[in-house]
Amino acid sequence: MTAIVRIDDEIVDVGEFIRLLKLNGQFDGLIEQLVRDKITVHAAKRSGVELTADEIQTRADQFRRIRGLHRAADMNNYLDALNVSLDEFETYITDTLYQEKMLEKVGTQREVEEYFQLNSPRFDSIEVSHIVLDTEGSAKEMMSYLGDDPESFADMAREHSLADTRDDGGVIGRVMRGQLKPDIEAKVFNAEAGDLLGPFISADGASFEIFAVTAKYPAKLDEDVTAEIRRLLREDWLLARAQEHLIQAR
Numbered sequence: 001m002t003a004i005v006r007i008d009d010e011i012v013d014v015g016e017f018i019r020l021l022k023l024n025g026q027f028d029g030l031i032e033q034l035v036r037d038k039i040t041v042h043a044a045k046r047s048g049v050e051l052t053a054d055e056i057q058t059r060a061d062q063f064r065r066i067r068g069l070h071r072a073a074d075m076n077n078y079l080d081a082l083n084v085s086l087d088e089f090e091t092y093i094t095d096t097l098y099q100e101k102m103l104e105k106v107g108t109q110r111e112v113e114e115y116f117q118l119n120s121p122r123f124d125s126i127e128v129s130h131i132v133l134d135t136e137g138s139a140k141e142m143m144s145y146l147g148d149d150p151e152s153f154a155d156m157a158r159e160h161s162l163a164d165t166r167d168d169g170g171v172i173g174r175v176m177r178g179q180l181k182p183d184i185e186a187k188v189f190n191a192e193a194g195d196l197l198g199p200f201i202s203a204d205g206a207s208f209e210i211f212a213v214t215a216k217y218p219a220k221l222d223e224d225v226t227a228e229i230r231r232l233l234r235e236d237w238l239l240a241r242a243q244e245h246l247i248q249a250r
Helices: 014-023 027-046 053-066 072-082 086-104 109-123 136-148 150-160 182-190 223-242
Strands: 003-007 010-013 125-133 171-176 196-201 208-217
Touching: 003 014, 010 014, 014 027, 027 086, 027 223, 053 086, 109 223, 125 136, 125 150, 125 182, 136 150, 136 196, 136 208, 182 196, 182 208
Parallel strands: none
Antiparallel strands: 003 010, 125 171, 125 208, 196 208
């Protein structure tokens, strides 16, 4: 196998490097991103996306400027250190441009607006706070106390919550559908501002959670929602393109 690095007499080769990526849980994510990038490049070429020599040169110049490689010799030394040829560098630049140009065609503003019109309830959002406690008894006692004094929620979170939001008074902030556990989400999104909900048991059964709904926001096609819809449209597009290829893990 090809050596990656040498430490005294020890050589770390590609095989060991891949094993470490797998054991660290990083391998699958890198392979997935590689496949997505390659599929996008194939789609761009099939759909007739064109690149000009000026576009390629401009992107290559940007790459060099960002890394402070102002002279040709600096760039050559940089690539030599990476064991990357000029042809391989140009392929990297062109593939990146193909990906960007192709994805610009997916999730246009018109597509975003149409998706929003058909799925607007999906983008309702709420503002919530929570308190996490270690036993069901303490959670029920807290619910009873807060029922009599709901204004003390933030103080109780700071004093008693086990969550990392305790210093902020239990504030989670604004969340959209799909960001909470399904059983909790159904109840929280049907609640009104000011409602207390819970206690809900955690997935591992080790803690209990109380929620306070502090505000509700009907869906609106703002910047955040537009970005999320564009991401969803591109995910759907990538899944469809993946069905057009035979993809095998080695």
